[in-house]
Amino acid sequence: MVLFFGLLRRVLALVCAGATIGLTAGLAPQTVARQHLERAQLQGPPTPTLTELAISEEVARQHSRTGPLGLTNGTEPPSGGLVHVVASGETLEAVALDYRVGQQDLLDFNGLRRAAQVKAGLPLRVPGDRPLSAARRAGGGSISYRASSDDHFPWGWCTWYVAQRRDVPWSGDARTWFASAQAAGWRTGQTPAPGAMMVTNESYWYGHVAYVERVDGDGSWVVSEMNYQMWGAVDLRTVLPGKVPLIGFIY
Numbered sequence: 001m002v003l004f005f006g007l008l009r010r011v012l013a014l015v016c017a018g019a020t021i022g023l024t025a026g027l028a029p030q031t032v033a034r035q036h037l038e039r040a041q042l043q044g045p046p047t048p049t050l051t052e053l054a055i056s057e058e059v060a061r062q063h064s065r066t067g068p069l070g071l072t073n074g075t076e077p078p079s080g081g082l083v084h085v086v087a088s089g090e091t092l093e094a095v096a097l098d099y100r101v102g103q104q105d106l107l108d109f110n111g112l113r114r115a116a117q118v119k120a121g122l123p124l125r126v127p128g129d130r131p132l133s134a135a136r137r138a139g140g141g142s143i144s145y146r147a148s149s150d151d152h153f154p155w156g157w158c159t160w161y162v163a164q165r166r167d168v169p170w171s172g173d174a175r176t177w178f179a180s181a182q183a184a185g186w187r188t189g190q191t192p193a194p195g196a197m198m199v200t201n202e203s204y205w206y207g208h209v210a211y212v213e214r215v216d217g218d219g220s221w222v223v224s225e226m227n228y229q230m231w232g233a234v235d236l237r238t239v240l241p242g243k244v245p246l247i248g249f250i251y
Contacts, residue, residue, distance in 0.1 A: 092107070095124060165211040170184060
């Protein structure tokens with residue numbers, strides 16, 4: 001499409017430049033246009049500009065997210081065309097955690113063998129059927145996450161946000177989650193882990209839940225949470241061991 005419009009642009013430029021000469025020589029406008037079109041076709045299509053190439057690539061990328069991805073077997077992936085472009089500094093582990101899929105599943109789905117092959121700018125096809133969602137952050141901006149299929153908690157509360165990050169089959173206030181998870185046979189413990197749900201008694205009446213984003217080498221961990229700094233907004237917080245009334249983690 002870029003080449004077509006580039007060719008059309010050249011033809012129009014030639015027509016405008018030569019129209020006066022052609023008409024002065026007694027040629028009809030249709031003849032002038034036909035002659036310049038034939039001349040442009042003989043010269044071949046113009047080289048696309050960097051802007052045109054960028055637009056073309058962006059259009060192709062947008063179409064690849066919703067349409068066939070050109071797989072060798074001619075079929076669409078079960079993701080429905082969801083593609084994640086790896087950002088600078090982003091790792092396979094981080095992408096897999098964001099989309100809640102296995103690292104090996106991502107590699108296999110993209111025909112890759114090693115995590116080192118996942119580099120910035122690489123479009124990764126993601127198995128699954130739900131695109132990223134976003135929630136506003138306290139202080140401005142937003143945080144992106146893969147929404148769960150369960151949505152039975154009221155919006156704005158800590159329970160709603162964590163239930164967006166993980167499929168949570170039970171209901172109830174935050175402080176009851178740890179016991180509910182144990183009753184449902186879920187694995188629980190006292191050690192933070194990426195992707196775990198942290199349950200605390202930080203709210204006297206209701207408790208509090210947060211999503212563990214990562215665990216640092218000094219034993220601290222970073223959580224994302226809603227309704228801690230501001231109702232209906234997400235914040236990121238570093239938690240130090242022994243500094244919160246911890247009930248436990250749900251894995």
